[in-house]
Amino acid sequence: MRCTLENNSCVQHHDLFIKKAKSLFPKLLETNVFPQNDQGDALNTEIFAKTRPGDPMGSGESLLLDFGNHQVGYLTLKMGYTGSHPDAPVWLRVRFAERLQELKEDVNLYHGWISKGWIQSEELHIDVLPAEVTMPRRYAFRYVLIEVLDVSSRFRLKVEEASCRAVSSADDSRLKPFIGSAEDQKLDQIACRTLHECMQTVFEDGPKRDRRLWIGDLRLQALVNYETYRQNDMVRACLYLFAGSTLPDGRVSACIFLEPEIEADDTAMFDYSLFFIAALRDYYNATGDLETVCDLYPTAQKQWMLAQGYFDETGVIRDSDEVGWCFVDWDLGLNKQASAQGIYLYCTRALMELTKALDEDMGQEKEPVRARMDSLSGAKVPEYDLRREAEKLEQDLVRKMRAAKICFYDKKRDVFVSGASRQISYASQAWMVLGGAADGSVLSAVERIPEAHMMVTPYMYHHFIEALMQVGEKEKALNVMRKYWGGMASEGADTFWELYNPENPQESPYGGSIVNSYCHAWSCGPAYFLRKYTGTKGNG
Numbered sequence: 108m109r110c111t112l113e114n115n116s117c118v119q120h121h122d123l124f125i126k127k128a129k130s131l132f133p134k135l136l137e138t139n140v141f142p143q144n145d146q147g148d149a150l151n152t153e154i155f156a157k158t159r160p161g162d163p164m165g166s167g168e169s170l171l172l173d174f175g176n177h178q179v180g181y182l183t184l185k186m187g188y189t190g191s192h193p194d195a196p197v198w199l200r201v202r203f204a205e206r207l208q209e210l211k212e213d214v215n216l217y218h219g220w221i222s223k224g225w226i227q228s229e230e231l232h233i234d235v236l237p238a239e240v241t242m243p244r245r246y247a248f249r250y251v252l253i254e255v256l257d258v259s260s261r262f263r264l265k266v267e268e269a270s271c272r273a274v275s276s277a278d279d280s281r282l283k284p285f286i287g288s289a290e291d292q293k294l295d296q297i298a299c300r301t302l303h304e305c306m307q308t309v310f311e312d313g314p315k316r317d318r319r320l321w322i323g324d325l326r327l328q329a330l331v332n333y334e335t336y337r338q339n340d341m342v343r344a345c346l347y348l349f350a351g352s353t354l355p356d357g358r359v360s361a362c363i364f365l366e367p368e369i370e371a372d373d374t375a376m377f378d379y380s381l382f383f384i385a386a387l388r389d390y391y392n393a394t395g396d397l398e399t400v401c402d403l404y405p406t407a408q409k410q411w412m413l414a415q416g417y418f419d420e421t422g423v424i425r426d427s428d429e430v431g432w433c434f435v436d437w438d439l440g441l442n443k444q445a446s447a448q449g450i451y452l453y454c455t456r457a458l459m460e461l462t463k464a465l466d467e468d469m470g471q472e473k474e475p476v477r478a479r480m481d482s483l484s485g486a487k488v489p490e491y492d493l494r495r496e497a498e499k500l501e502q503d504l505v506r507k508m509r510a511a512k513i514c515f516y517d518k519k520r521d522v523f524v525s526g527a528s529r530q531i532s533y534a535s536q537a538w539m540v541l542g543g544a545a546d547g548s549v550l551s552a553v554e555r556i557p558e559a560h561m562m563v564t565p566y567m568y569h570h571f572i573e574a575l576m577q578v579g580e581k582e583k584a585l586n587v588m589r590k591y592w593g594g595m596a597s598e599g600a601d602t603f604w605e606l607y608n609p610e611n612p613q614e615s616p617y618g619g620s621i622v623n624s625y626c627h628a629w630s631c632g633p634a635y636f637l638r639k640y641t642g643t644k645g646n647g
């Protein structure tokens with residue numbers, strides 16, 4: 108185990124886990140994609156780019172390229188000229204956009220709280236023509252706008268060819284077909300494209316932003332992956348990464364950087380750390396890979412142990428201001444206390460299931476597997492009496508479920524409230540259902556309360572739909588999904604977005620939608636729900 112000391116943070120590295128993760132990294136598959144400017148005229152008029160590919164361009168003119176679908180990759184431009192020999196550099200601005208909407212925004216007007224560095228806009232100088240220029244950064248886009256900021260009056264620029272070397276580790280030949288209504292097939296196809304684009308070396312949250320591995324996103328991507336691409340070694344690699352680089356107290360960080368070296372972010376979130384448990388349980392259910400679970404069980408168990416410190420003596424989680432960042436949803440006014448309790452219950456149940464399964468499945472292998480657990484983690488791993496552990500988890504679950512009802516349940520309104528202000532939200536109801544503390548009636552009761560905090564991300568909608576499924580409201584769940592994700596589809600989405608508020612499609616938690624991600628992994632849920640619950644899978 109190594110420890111890096113930088114910026115006062117100490118990240119623990121478990122070299123063997125990191126080595127294992129790296130050995131499981133997928134190969135990136137490359138495809139050359141060319142723009143299809145057949146609908147160019149309409150689009151060009153909308154954003155005032157009047158030129159067609161190959162037309163000579165003077166100062167102030169611009170060209171819009173449409174790559175037909177969302178791409179993640181590297182742009183190459185072949186450029187020539189007409190007129191006299193170029194006597195000055197060409198000065199260009201190249202903007203990349205996942206949605207056309209982004210190109211209508213003025214980049215200089217963004218003053219939000221996350222870095223402008225995410226905005227996909229570059230200025231280039233081309234000294235010598237003809238030239239073939241490959242831009243060094245990877246971009247996420249469907250549209251590229253090339254603006255000539257200046258060119259000498261003695262010649263004009265011609266963009267003769269543009270292409271994108273698109274990259275993804277998703278292997279389309281592995282994608283299981285899905286058969287359903289035209290509407291469902293459309294949602295499934297957009298969801299699969301979303302996942303495809305986020306599958307790079309790891310499951311990224313969004314290829315435009317943040318381009319890294321977040322555990323909340325990973326958990327949902329993995330669920331979709333089990334129903335679609337089935338590239339389970341990628342999930343395995345990501346789990347090893349989280350266990351391989353943790354915070355000093357063993358807490359799983361909220362996200363992992365891959366470069367220049369693999370390193371945990373020094374941010375942890377109450378819910379995200381706990382989701383390591385659920386992600387490992389899901390992985391085990393999908394693969395039965397006992398070896399990996401034995402390696403990573405101690406990390407999962409540690410997250411549960413660390414969560415204990417956030418409860419009072421009655422078994423109630425402390426309020427948001429004491430628990431620190433618990434994500435839940437991108438609603439900055441949301442009180443997270445009840446959701447946090449529900450998430451804890453949900454993950455405790457996941458750990459209990461995993462513990463029971465391990466106890467059953469290890470059977471004869473028990474001793475050798477335990478010996479391996481010691482050697483791989485590099486630390487002294489306690490000997491687990493799995494049966495005893497499972498009993499302990501069950502008792503804790505019963506106690507904290509009871510505490511949840513006493514503290515958060517408002518009998519008169521049949522909903523769970525959260526925080527000192529007794530706030531009512533969809534999130535609290537969904538998580539209390541998923542945690543097993545509430546029955547389905549709260550999911551209908553909340554709909555009758557106009558002041559209830561709505562959900563704003565596909566991430567939270569995913570959990571709400573899962574809660575409806577859990578209480579047997581399958582049709583309602585599918586209809587909520589069709590309406591919400593269908594809203595993005597009818598806005599022309601090629602991939603699903605990080606955030607979508609039907610009441611305000613421009614909403615951003617960052618202070619400006621120019622930095623929103625419009626291909627965001629946590630929104631690929633429709634492929635999971637449709638394939639898992641509608642029973643209309645193809646064979647493959």
Ligand code: RAM
Pocket residue numbers: 312313316317321322323324434629
């Ligand atoms: C966003 C990321 C990611 C999410 C975190 C909490 O910035 O893009 O999707 O998991 O926040």
